Amino acid sequence: MKDNFKKLKRKLLLEAIGLIVMSVILGAIFLHLFVDGVLESWFAEGFVTWLQNWMGLDYYAARQIYLKIFVYNKPMILGGAFLLLLGGALYVMGMRLTRYYQEMAQAVHKLLDESDEPIVMSDGLEFMATELNEVKRVLKHRERVARESEQRKNDLVMYLAHDIKTPLTSIIGYLSLLEESQELPSTFRQKYTGICLDKSYRLETLINEFFEITRFNIHEVVLEKETFNLTFMMEQLVDEFYPLLLEKNLKINLMYEEEVEFYGDVDKLVRVFNNLLKNAVAYSYPQSIIELHIFKTVAEVTLTFKNQGKTIPKHKLETIFEKFYRLDTSRTSQTGGSGLGLAIAKEIVVAHKGTIEVESSEAGTIFTITLPYSK
Structure with a gap:
């Protein structure tokens, strides 16, 4: 966008310079052709004749007026002509800028237009039309x-x-x-x-x-961070799910290479992990295994939650983190909740400057959370 504005500025500057140069050229042409050039006598006779016919002057008086205007006061006449041409050039530039402003104003009004008609602008403003069409698309999507x-x-x-x-x-x-x-x-x-x-x-x-x-x-995520043992937290969560696991004869395998100390909001992250484990239990096939991995690197920690269950269709994966969205639309199902769990989980993860993603296939459904180390 910044480069495009630079191009537009260069274009307007070149147009202004071109108009000024054109004014100078026209003035020079007028001087050399009609005042000091090959057409001088023709122009002089024509001007004198016009004064005789329209003002009733004799030839001598008309000739004196011509000399005073075009010969004795040549610098002043040329300066006036140049200023006149320059004023015309500036007027043309002003009209061009006014047209640009009008187009931009009309394009902004079209952002609120409910129709799908694209915004079209003149040469030089195509980049702005592209940007505004993208803004319109995003606004309609939102x-x-x-x-x-x-x-x-x-x-x-x-x-x-x-x-x-x-x-x-x-x-x-x-x-x-x-x-x-x-x-x-x-x-x-x-x-x-x-x-x-x-x-x-x-x-x-x-x-x-x-x-x-x-x-x-009315919720706004406000973090109260502290340093805590992330692996110990996950071990406690897994133990708390033991009664729910018995109902479907499930098992959770928690795997990590070393303990992880993390700086974040304990209560809110517990809510995130609890929600993902609850979903994994609710949507797992009976007698299957839920795999929970914790990976630690220098810059971040990654947690994956994998369960064996029905494959989530691709179009549902794209909306699974939207608020009030539930995979199971049945109100009688034990899995049917308010549809806020994953939306809130995403807000909490994003507040920690992390990411949460999901993928699903016949091999299983995997939720991946990445949290950077930050103070």
Whole structure:
């Protein structure tokens, strides 16, 4: 962009110089042809004749006027002619600049145009048209993403509101039954109490999803960094997932060559790793192995989370980190959450100046997090 503006500036400067040179050339041509040149007598006679015919002067008086204007005051006449030509050149340059400004103003207004018609500008401003078309494309993409995200959020809130009614209705029904049936056998009373407790846990999960949506909308990642043992943190996380692993007969292999000391926000990074492990468990085939690798280099640390499960389609990989996006759209599935986990995880990783990527194939799905060492 900077080089293109330099080219435009050079072009305008050359045009200005060209107009000035042209003014000088025209003035010189006029001088040598009509005043001091081969056409001098023809021009003089014509000028004198014009004064005689239009002003009623005699030949001697008309001849004196010609001499005073074009011969005795030649420098002044030439200077005036040059200034006149220079003024015309500056006017042309001003018109050219005005046209550029008008084109740029119209192009900026077209950025808000909802049509797909491309922005077209004149020669010399093609680079700006290209840049503005790219800006327009990005704005439309962001608008579309924001609109889709808002729609997903609205759908999610509607689903959550509907889902909350189900466990709440069950809780009210079983509690009413327990209150009305005072002589209910203890086995049934225990069964109904357990159902109420399970439904309460489910209700708590749904309410937490509501809070997660609200927190994300007002959320700004503020890091509170400290030095901690990253490998020890991951070992603790893996131990905490032991009950969930038993349900599907899964196993987590944590592999690293040496312990890693890292400087970052412990609580937020725990949330990132916890989310990725939870997704790996939720989407893994039963009796499979989840592989967790930690690689350390001089400049950064890389963590990979690999699980064996259904291949994620390519078009979903491109949107998997968008907020309110869920791989499993079923609300009854245990894997169906608010769709904020990976979006928040990306924000936290980016806040640490890191990257998070995903790839999926028949060999498995791999999430890769790279975090640079920085104070």
